Amino acid sequence: QEKITVGALRFTSHAPTFIAYERGYFKQEGLDVELKFFQAAQPVAVAIASGDIDFGITALTGGYFNLADKGALKIVGGLFAEKKGYKGMAIMASNKAYAAGMTSPAKIKGHSVAITQVGSSFHFMTGMIAAKYGFAMSDVSLKPLQKVGSMIGAVKSGQVDAMMMVPHVAIPLDKAKAAKIIGWMSDLGPYQVTTIFTSTRNTAERQVQVKRFMRAYKKGIADYRAVMLNQKKDPAATEAMVKLIHKYVYADRPYEKAAPGIKAGAVYINEGAALDVGNVKKQLDWFKAQGLVKTKMTYKDLIATGYADMFDVPK
Amino acid sequence: MDLHLSHVSHRYGGVEVLDDVDFTVAQGHIVCIIGPSGCGKSTLLRLIGGLEKPSAGAVLQLGEPPADSRNPLTYIFQDFALLPWRTVRGNVSLVLEDHVLDQGARAAIIDDVLRRTKLSEFGDAFPRQLSGGMKQRVAIARALSVNPACLLMDEPLSALDSQTRELLMDDLIELWSREPFTACYVTHNLGEAVRLGHKVIVLSRRPGRIREVVDIDLPLAGRSAERASLEALQERLWRLMREEALAADQELADA
Amino acid sequence: MDLHLSHVSHRYGGVEVLDDVDFTVAQGHIVCIIGPSGCGKSTLLRLIGGLEKPSAGAVLQLGEPPADSRNPLTYIFQDFALLPWRTVRGNVSLVLEDHVLDQGARAAIIDDVLRRTKLSEFGDAFPRQLSGGMKQRVAIARALSVNPACLLMDEPLSALDSQTRELLMDDLIELWSREPFTACYVTHNLGEAVRLGHKVIVLSRRPGRIREVVDIDLPLAGRSAERASLEALQERLWRLMREEALAADQELADA
Amino acid sequence: MPEGPVPQARSVAFRGGGFAPRPVGIVGPIVFVTLLLLWELGSRTGWISALILPAPSAALGALEDLYRSGLLFKHLGASLERLVLGWCLGTLAGIGVGISAGLFSLARAGVVPLVSAIFPIPKIALLPLFIIWFGIGEASKVATIFFGVFFPTVIAVTGGIDNVDRGLVRMGQSFGLRWSSVVRKIILPGALPAILSGFRITASIAIILLVAAEMIGAEFGVGAYILMAGNLMATDQLIAGVAILSALGLGVGWLIGRAERFLLRWRG
Amino acid sequence: MPEGPVPQARSVAFRGGGFAPRPVGIVGPIVFVTLLLLWELGSRTGWISALILPAPSAALGALEDLYRSGLLFKHLGASLERLVLGWCLGTLAGIGVGISAGLFSLARAGVVPLVSAIFPIPKIALLPLFIIWFGIGEASKVATIFFGVFFPTVIAVTGGIDNVDRGLVRMGQSFGLRWSSVVRKIILPGALPAILSGFRITASIAIILLVAAEMIGAEFGVGAYILMAGNLMATDQLIAGVAILSALGLGVGWLIGRAERFLLRWRG
Ligand SMILES: Nc1ncnc2c1ncn2[C@@H]1O[C@H](COP(=O)(O)OP(=O)(O)OP(=O)(O)O)[C@@H](O)[C@H]1O
Ligand SMILES: Nc1ncnc2c1ncn2[C@@H]1O[C@H](COP(=O)(O)OP(=O)(O)OP(=O)(O)O)[C@@H](O)[C@H]1O
Ligand SMILES: [Mg+2]
Numbered sequence A: 001q002e003k004i005t006v007g008a009l010r011f012t013s014h015a016p017t018f019i020a021y022e023r024g025y026f027k028q029e030g031l032d033v034e035l036k037f038f039q040a041a042q043p044v045a046v047a048i049a050s051g052d053i054d055f056g057i058t059a060l061t062g063g064y065f066n067l068a069d070k071g072a073l074k075i076v077g078g079l080f081a082e083k084k085g086y087k088g089m090a091i092m093a094s095n096k097a098y099a100a101g102m103t104s105p106a107k108i109k110g111h112s113v114a115i116t117q118v119g120s121s122f123h124f125m126t127g128m129i130a131a132k133y134g135f136a137m138s139d140v141s142l143k144p145l146q147k148v149g150s151m152i153g154a155v156k157s158g159q160v161d162a163m164m165m166v167p168h169v170a171i172p173l174d175k176a177k178a179a180k181i182i183g184w185m186s187d188l189g190p191y192q193v194t195t196i197f198t199s200t201r202n203t204a205e206r207q208v209q210v211k212r213f214m215r216a217y218k219k220g221i222a223d224y225r226a227v228m229l230n231q232k233k234d235p236a237a238t239e240a241m242v243k244l245i246h247k248y249v250y251a252d253r254p255y256e257k258a259a260p261g262i263k264a265g266a267v268y269i270n271e272g273a274a275l276d277v278g279n280v281k282k283q284l285d286w287f288k289a290q291g292l293v294k295t296k297m298t299y300k301d302l303i304a305t306g307y308a309d310m311f312d313v314p315k
Numbered sequence B, C: 001m002d003l004h005l006s007h008v009s010h011r012y013g014g015v016e017v018l019d020d021v022d023f024t025v026a027q028g029h030i031v032c033i034i035g036p037s038g039c040g041k042s043t044l045l046r047l048i049g050g051l052e053k054p055s056a057g058a059v060l061q062l063g064e065p066p067a068d069s070r071n072p073l074t075y076i077f078q079d080f081a082l083l084p085w086r087t088v089r090g091n092v093s094l095v096l097e098d099h100v101l102d103q104g105a106r107a108a109i110i111d112d113v114l115r116r117t118k119l120s121e122f123g124d125a126f127p128r129q130l131s132g133g134m135k136q137r138v139a140i141a142r143a144l145s146v147n148p149a150c151l152l153m154d155e156p157l158s159a160l161d162s163q164t165r166e167l168l169m170d171d172l173i174e175l176w177s178r179e180p181f182t183a184c185y186v187t188h189n190l191g192e193a194v195r196l197g198h199k200v201i202v203l204s205r206r207p208g209r210i211r212e213v214v215d216i217d218l219p220l221a222g223r224s225a226e227r228a229s230l231e232a233l234q235e236r237l238w239r240l241m242r243e244e245a246l247a248a249d250q251e252l253a254d255a
Numbered sequence D, E: 001m002p003e004g005p006v007p008q009a010r011s012v013a014f015r016g017g018g019f020a021p022r023p024v025g026i027v028g029p030i031v032f033v034t035l036l037l038l039w040e041l042g043s044r045t046g047w048i049s050a051l052i053l054p055a056p057s058a059a060l061g062a063l064e065d066l067y068r069s070g071l072l073f074k075h076l077g078a079s080l081e082r083l084v085l086g087w088c089l090g091t092l093a094g095i096g097v098g099i100s101a102g103l104f105s106l107a108r109a110g111v112v113p114l115v116s117a118i119f120p121i122p123k124i125a126l127l128p129l130f131i132i133w134f135g136i137g138e139a140s141k142v143a144t145i146f147f148g149v150f151f152p153t154v155i156a157v158t159g160g161i162d163n164v165d166r167g168l169v170r171m172g173q174s175f176g177l178r179w180s181s182v183v184r185k186i187i188l189p190g191a192l193p194a195i196l197s198g199f200r201i202t203a204s205i206a207i208i209l210l211v212a213a214e215m216i217g218a219e220f221g222v223g224a225y226i227l228m229a230g231n232l233m234a235t236d237q238l239i240a241g242v243a244i245l246s247a248l249g250l251g252v253g254w255l256i257g258r259a260e261r262f263l264l265r266w267r268g
């Protein structure tokens, strides 16, 4: 048994990690996994660069690309992706802005948008909206608020006009009329939100271990897709899987209260951890164009192939 | 204006400091108060100047102070009490600023007192630039500027070295000879008491009671010639005080 | 052991402080050094004790110090220089701890010096609990504990009030009479100089030069009886110093 | 004594006193309790909305929940471990460096400008570097506190040694004391009051930095609890967490006060 | 004088000196430059990886980029505005409250315990509340700095007034000075040195809090720049930002030094 450490966040979108762990898929591959939990996505990448953990799952951010530029990180597969027909990130308006006419993503131009941090995935998503509806980044005013909680607070109180939000938070907010969903990121085209990644050293020196990790992980993904992407098909199986996930997500709430959130948070996850290479390139190019990432690196330097399917690979 | 202390007693919390002190300071006379450490001399002076209220008895002004006196009871402190952020002139000016006086009159008063205390050249110096003797001269100038009816001096020379002390004592005698002032002069130093006092009041150890009142009838100006008889007087005072001083010295501050 | 100052001069940076000072301190004699403020008296004493090196000339020990002397040249400072965090015994003990002595011997020495300075009851008091006179007694006890060949005293009484000063002067004379010690005694106070000195060295204003050396042949113990002749001597010293003292007093610290 | 009938005997007017405000022992607690009551009342009547400020009772409730769940001591334990470790290491290193800077010209010349350049840098700004240097484990949290404590300790110790009365040092030398005796028996005890009052400051800094330190992937710890509460906008838990920090600060202050009273009892 | 041949004339041994380390003017800069050179060399040779610490030249480059892009002054301007506003308001309020606490027993009894309870609360912990209270605009940023400055100012002013020599106050009273004269001419000038050295501390605190203040939705500002650099793991920009803060701190320190030299010139 090889000891490895995997970084995780307590989100439903990380469920395949918990499934593979709980159902012993890692053990079957001879991996003795220790889960290390983080409060935010950013430190996961830093922790891999500093050698604290072996594998991580996180969104692609400016910080991620800059770390990768120092040669420390490689993407080995894709996970959460926006796909038409599945509920992913919601685009929300504050009640005030909605009343003032900001009723669709196209009308965000000239408004303020709450993000956690400059260079975060929220920042990129704003960029996607701007590109789609043909306005410049300078047409919106970005409000970096450091924390998701602060974003929600700022939009609820009408201090900021718009934000992007995970579905299990966005839907209840909309229902409670605290804010308004005005669109979905999945309508804007493909978007590889999170990826599986490891250290460059692992891809160079421990290829077998990476392969075994990915094999186990893909089993977790398969279980997740079979149940969570179509929750009505087999309620008993869904119940069992939600119970499993509840050990890690919303563990401090009773099951009855936690279950709806877990279910609503079941976002689309690529089959077999396939990676949308074209979209990764697009993200890298966007961050470079914004001047947030200064690198001569291309998307090819980011990715270690041979561990998962690659699709939409640029010619 | 005379001053009369009528059966004055004072206590701090449970500590009795002064007990039934009763004497008079006659106009134009210098009364020296001596006594061992901690016997309440400074307290007595604070009571006389109205900086503290006696627990019993009263301090009485007999007769009106002169009309031109801006501060009838005026202190000269052991530690000079000069404002370090004001020049010599500024320090004198401080005590005139609350009186209605035009600029010119104020400047004239300051010039006059600085001249009398031989400080004319040092008007723009800050206290830190002055020697101890000079600082005390500034304090004397400041006191003179308000035309006091009675000077209250709390060991004015004891922070100075003995040579400077000699010089200042001569100055004080000269000032008094030119224009006699009334004064209560608290001191440790028997030599000062016999040189400057028309009357010496000897206090006992705490609680301070009057042990003896010694009158000295020699004129102030001639006293340096009469060293021998003063020496005898000083010896007598020292005998009165020796035991008390020894006891006061051997007390632990808080055992 | 005699001490000889051979043409000692000293300067701090550009300031000349002492100029060609040359005298001898004979064993068993007390040499008093007087002079106006800032004339270099303290500097001179620091040079004698080896705390500073003279710019020119040399301080020489003539003959060997007694074998049992643990610190031949020992200071008594104006500000007592007691460690506030040590008791009276601890303060004396401090200067013995670097010498090889067993516990019992050290305790015996401490007991002895405390007894000689009338401090036996106060061994466990902290300095803050003591009056100024008591503190200086502790400093004297500490100095005695190392069996000095020569005491270097820098205005040891000038921080005390005049009554305590009298008491301590008597104590010093008593100590000397029982067992004569050698001493350099720096003071401002002419009275102290004529009471304690076998020889009085008068320094000029800065740069300090020897203006006069006055020998006093009266025995120390009898001097209180001879007040009249001492008074004359004191007058003479005062005439020597008056001008210098006045000038020193009127100097601005930094104009 | 002349006590005949004199004209116009007037008492001397009192003109002293004042300018000596004393803490009126009882007023402090009264002000505290009154404020808390007003706050509670305001919250109960809805005059202060729960969004703006939770009622003190709500914060107390959150504290109780925390205690019931058993997490209180887990959080406290984790934080205390970091505090104690970071503070002790920072203090030890600071005292060592401070003593050399206090005694040796060359050490001073090297250390003092560095310290004054690095000390004012906000530690949160350096967190990303700390993660890279010390990882995301305990080391980076302890290091944050270490650096917060180290620099002011150096300053306090150096300053304390500078302020030791040179007269006492000369006295020691004049009695022929060894260099080591002068340092051990005169310099260090003399610098102790300044060093101890430095401890007061560094202890506060350490507690203040707890929140920053626990920004780096801490699951448990009072700082992490406060951060989580802030994230969830759970203001009652936030206030409860802040109250824990305050209590911690008071407790440490009290401990240092005891230490001062014991070590500096010679000051009376 | 006896200068005949005496036996064993020995010079008195020197045993003073030492224990007076002075800043050796030139060593400080040398240490600095040497460290920077070593650091640069380490980075160039790859001994210090760019991941761990960027080369000083890289940080300088980032600074240059910032200057070229014209954003340097935008960031600095935004931060300075917040600093000046927050510091001035906090200082004014602090001086006002401090003076009343310094002069009146009742004010002291009410203020002092409150200040000592609230002062040690880490400001980052309260940021979520500040957002609710003051919004995400300038107000919350200024408020963060205000609170950071207010409490230590109160402490410094109260302490300064306490330390004014009561002998001088009694002197003023003994000359029959009016209450207002005593306060204006004796108490306040006497407290000025303590107040000014309080300014040094509050200025540092204000600069340190800049990063925390600009966590809340700031687009521009040195703190926001540092936070962004940290998020992007752009360590060269991070170091550049920290250097700007250091320079700001040095500049403010210098200004206060000038003010002290002018206002306290009587100390010589
Ligand atoms: N404000 C005060 N509160 C309480 N006790 C005081 C106060 N002022 C003085 N005392 C005490 O009253 C006694 C007399 O003090 P005071 O200063 O009047 O003595 P003194 O004769 O001037 O002594 P010294 O010769 O040392 O100047 C002392 O025991 C002192 O401790
Ligand atoms: N370490 C020093 N560096 C520079 N100048 C000094 C130093 N020590 C003393 N001086 C100067 O040397 C002169 C003589 O000083 P010293 O203390 O020896 O005088 P003193 O006769 O003892 O004076 P006092 O009677 O005031 O004690 C003074 O002008 C003083 O300013
Ligand atoms: Mg007194």
Ligand SMILES: [Mg+2]
Binding pocket: C041, C042, C043
């Ligand atoms: Mg001297």
